[in-house]
Amino acid sequence: MRSHFCGLVDESMIGQTVTLCGWADVARNLGGLCFIDLRDHEGIVQIVAEPSEAEGNAEVLAAAAAVGYEDCLRVTGTVRRRASVNTKIRTGQVEVLATRIELLNKAQPLPFHAHENPGEDIRLKYRYLDLRRPEMQRMMRTRIRLVQALRRWLDARGFQDIETPILTKATPEGARDFLVPARLHPGEFYALPQSPQLFKQILMMAGFDRYYQIARCFRDEALRADRQLEFTQLDMEFAWVEERDVQDSVERMIRDVFREVIGVELDDPFPRMTYAEAMRRYGSDKPDLRIELELVDVVELVKDSQFKVFTDWASHADGRVAALRVPGGAAFSRKQIDDYGAHAGKFGAKGLAWIKLGEDGAFSSPIQKFFEPAAFEALATAVGLQKGDIAFFGAGTYKVVSDFMGALRLKVGKDLGLVQEGWKPLWVTDFPMFEWDDEQQRFVALHHPFTAPAVDDIAGLKANARTAVSRGYDMVLNGNEIGGGSIRIHRPDMQRAVFELLGIGAAEAEAKFGFLLDALKYGAPPHGGIAFGIDRIAALMAGTDSIRDVIAFPKTTTAQCLMTGAPSPVPEQQLAEVHVRVVAKTQE
Known part of the structure; x- marks a missing residue:
């Protein structure tokens, strides 16, 4: 349908005939001379329709004069040098003299202009229009390049991309699970994964050694600028490792990827700080060193x-x-x-x-x-x-x-x-193993229940639970935690002891995590890993404060998709098929 992209037409094509497709970013009728800025995902090129004696030229001029904002067009013409250069765009040395202009789809009056920045509710309702805006195109393409660079880096170093289940077992520990009714098992439910944590640990026990996945994760929790109900993380796990093995490897990856995607050189090596020092000096476990x-x-x-x-x-x-x-x-x-x-x-x-x-x-x-x-x-x-x-x-x-x-x-x-301007990365290490929850009157895991303690001594861990230090670590960049990980527990007796300290008794541990405890019995290797927030890293690279700007179809802070109207009611018949009945909300 087209021979070239609008934003890639350049001086090397002068004299060539090209066919381009895109939207009318600007249309100017100067009374017999028409200019159209034609835009696609690669950029903008100027189209010119001018009077001539060539056959069909009257039709071209008439079509150009009728073009409106955001009309969808196909244009055929000859590339020529521009009389007045536009240094603001990549194609600013050239223009296309139109010999044919086809209206593929007429655009109705739009709720906002592509070069405006309307309120977020309007942007999310008309997300397909919002994503056409050059600024949104730039930010989304930054995310795309980030993911591509990560995959290239990992594939080149022998990491194995393995998918883990989306429908899994509910093991509530931390944020709320999203539950999915199981039609074939009345009264039972799957859960959407908060992370692939247990599956990736089991992959280490299965001998895959170096795993990664660009994983979709789900947490039913309050939303804010840097949090969504569904999000994407780069999930990684390594067998036969200690902390520095993981940290040194992923630090090189992040340095290489920042250099490739946005041309930024990060510190080499990243500075390191214990959790205790970070809290003492900055009051935060993710201090902004700028x-x-x-x-x-x-x-x-x-x-x-x-x-x-x-x-x-x-x-x-x-x-x-x-x-x-x-x-x-x-x-x-x-x-x-x-x-x-x-x-x-x-x-x-x-x-x-x-x-x-x-x-x-x-x-x-x-x-x-x-x-x-x-x-x-x-x-x-x-x-x-x-x-x-x-x-x-x-x-x-x-x-x-x-x-x-x-x-x-x-x-x-x-x-x-x-x-300060620039980038300040940091490793924060030696996190506490537990936090005391006054409301629940029990310990909760600061990272998660599968993080190994720094001292491999069950009796000592139980005696000093309040001051126990874990083998957890976070990567921080400009005050944002972009990655968090730990060395995992690889012995069943230690895992049972940690569950016990978290108030998870033997019967509950067996019901929720029996498959993990069984797997740990059969020669599980020492292993550890980390997960990076793709949305958060992409937002930092793109220079935006909100991860919603680098997610194609995000939810609002009230957990709604304004474009599709989700969530929405479900017919009674469909609910009955999955053995679910809606209980009317009681008035508070």
């Missing part, structure tokens, strides 16, 4: 003050009092300070204390009266306060303070333009 601000622990400097909020938490076994110095922050108004307090409140803060040091060297602070003068100056000195600065203080449990002070650090850094 912001140089750091937290400072001040428990020892405030425990003898008269400020009860500080002293209570300074004496608490799990307490933390931390400060964040903000250069130039003494200029903040009271409203700005209150706004930062409200932001920290979203992450658990009950309030923020603060100290300003003016350009005149005078302190201003609501907590100054609770300190002896020397102690107050020592506190200001310890946090590095200089003239013109402000320091914010937070107190509470270690985790809560880390969370809200880490969030405050990010917001202040962005608001004040303290985010």
Whole structure:
């Protein structure tokens, strides 16, 4: 139907006849002389219809004059050099003199222009039009190149692409499963996989050694800019490995892929930091190192003050009092300070204390009266306060303070333009094995229940569960966790012990994970792996804050597809076939 792509017509084709297909990006009728910017997925080329005595030219001019925005066209013509060069497009040296213009499909008036950026609801409702926009084409093609580069890298190094089931067993541990009723087994359900975790471990036991999969995964959880109900990850697993074997290999892969796809050179090697250090310095297990601000622990400097909020938490076994110095922050108004307090409140803060040091060297602070003068100056000195600065203080449990002070650090850094240009990768290692859940009164796995502890000692693990360190690791880039993995448990006795610590008894473990426990009995090799978020990496490469911009058909934050109307009701007959009855929603 066409001989060339619009965006690939160049000077080497001058004098040739070409046939192009695309949409009318712009149509200009100058009264007998018509210009059409014809667009396909490769770009835009200028079409010209001009008066001449050639046979059929009147029909060409009439067709060109009738072209409207986003009409679908086929154009045949001769490539010639442009009189006025357009340096903004790849085809800007040439144009096509039309000898035939065919209207393949007339476009009705559109809800938005391809060069506009309308509200997201409109974009998602008319996603097929949104995806035509050059900016969306650019971002989606970045994702495509990313996946292609990953596959090439892995295939060249002997990794085996193996598909794992989409309909699998429900093993709820973490996010909610999406359930699928089994028509042939009334009252029973499949689950859509949250990840291929157990299958890829079993593949290691089956002797496949190096596995990968570009896997679709599903989690029934709240949505946000970097999270969707269904997402794509690069899933990898290695047999006969320790942490550095996995980390060094995938670090090379990410460096090579960033260089190939967007021409970026990442650090070699990536810096490394333990989870404990990341939380202490940045209040986050995925710190954005482009912001140089750091937290400072001040428990020892405030425990003898008269400020009860500080002293209570300074004496608490799990307490933390931390400060964040903000250069130039003494200029903040009271409203700005209150706004930062409200932001920290979203992450658990009950309030923020603060100290300003003016350009005149005078302190201003609501907590100054609770300190002896020397102690107050020592506190200001310890946090590095200089003239013109402000320091914010937070107190509470270690985790809560880390969370809200880490969030405050990010917001202040962005608001004040303290985010450096470039790319800052990082390995975060030595994660805790467990977290204590006060609501459920039990331990939960920080990564997942199949992560190996750092010490291969069951008795020691049980005795020191609160402080146990795992063999988990995350790859972080510019404050985003782009990959997470671990060395796995490969012995059935250790796996049973971890289940027990997580409150999963022997009967429940057998019912949910019996197939895994059986597989571990038969010479399972030491193994480990990692999974990378394709959507998140693509968004970073494309320069967008939302993964929805690099997913062809994403859901809204209310978990809906505005284009298709999903989710939607299902007829009673169809529900009956799968032995399901809908219970009417009760009024709250």
